[in-house]
Amino acid sequence: MQLTFTFEREPILLQIRNRLVQIYGQQRDELRHEPTPQWVKAMISSRTLDAISDGAFVRLRGLPSWDMLAQMKTTEITPMIHDVTFAQNKAIHLAKSAQIIKRRRGTVELDFLADWPTQVAFDWLNSLPGTGPKVACVTLNFSTLRRPVFAIDTHVLRVFWRLGLAPNRHNFKRGYITLSNLIPNNWDADDLYELHWLMKYLGQKICTHERPLCGRCPLASLCPSAACLQA
Known part of the structure; x- marks a missing residue:
């Protein structure tokens, strides 16, 4: 009798967050503006x-x-x-x-x-x-409202576009809708706050607008753009 095991893959945003936390550390801020x-x-x-x-x-x-x-x-x-x-x-x-x-x-x-x-x-x-x-x-x-919504800026959208997870690098509305559908159901406002800052740091320091440093990127193995950007 042959046994077949099915392993559920980690949600992509969880994989991304876990890798980036190892580089930039946790991003949890208790000091919030009104x-x-x-x-x-x-x-x-x-x-x-x-x-x-x-x-x-x-x-x-x-x-x-x-x-x-x-x-x-x-x-x-x-x-x-x-x-x-x-x-x-x-x-x-x-x-x-x-x-x-x-x-x-x-x-x-x-x-x-x-x-x-x-x-x-x-x-x-x-x-x-x-x-x-x-x-x-x-x-x-x-803010102190701490609502579970995902903030996307230019750096965050660019990284997700290169990862093949956002349909357009300039359309924030479409990016917001698409990425919101990828958020794990058990994530709260602090998880989304953390992901924003982790992705922003990656976009500022490694996945830059020009000459991204794909060889140093912790997400390179997940990124379909890495090979062509390094070529």
């Missing part, structure tokens, strides 16, 4: 070095309250974030979104999202000008 400052920080940080966006965020946080964003003109916000990428566009989006939040909720505070289902909160944030899936996920996952 939802509103996290949203503001996410709004100004895209395609900008962390050191620069952090400085701009500190200047904005010096405002008497976040309600000020709904009262300020774009020309008043822009100088406060002048060194971030696309400063004027981000100032426009901040002002318009703050006005919408103020009109709908009476104040520019997002604490009320704690009482909403995750998908409803995501859709509400995603409807704000300049927010989109990335900022919505960062607000929900990185």
Whole structure:
């Protein structure tokens, strides 16, 4: 009698996380911003070095309250974030979104999202000008809300695209939908927070936009792009 054993393969995101934790260590942060400052920080940080966006965020946080964003003109916000990428566009989006939040909720505070289902909160944030899936996920996952959604930035999407897990390296919406379907059912908000930072570090240090260091990549054996990128 011949016995046949079937071994269930580990989910791909679990394989990725386990390999990257060995390189970069665990990424668990107990110090979280409240939802509103996290949203503001996410709004100004895209395609900008962390050191620069952090400085701009500190200047904005010096405002008497976040309600000020709904009262300020774009020309008043822009100088406060002048060194971030696309400063004027981000100032426009901040002002318009703050006005919408103020009109709908009476104040520019997002604490009320704690009482909403995750998908409803995501859709509400995603409807704000300049927010989109990335900022919505960062607000929900990185803040004290700690919701189980996966934040995808340029580095994360590029790595997943090269791994063959994302359909497009530039479409955050499609990437979010595709990758959300790969998340293990038992993962919580902290697991997704950790995966984001592990993938971001890999994208910044090894799987870079130009000349990726495939020979040093812990995911090379999982990556269909590794062979051609090294050729």
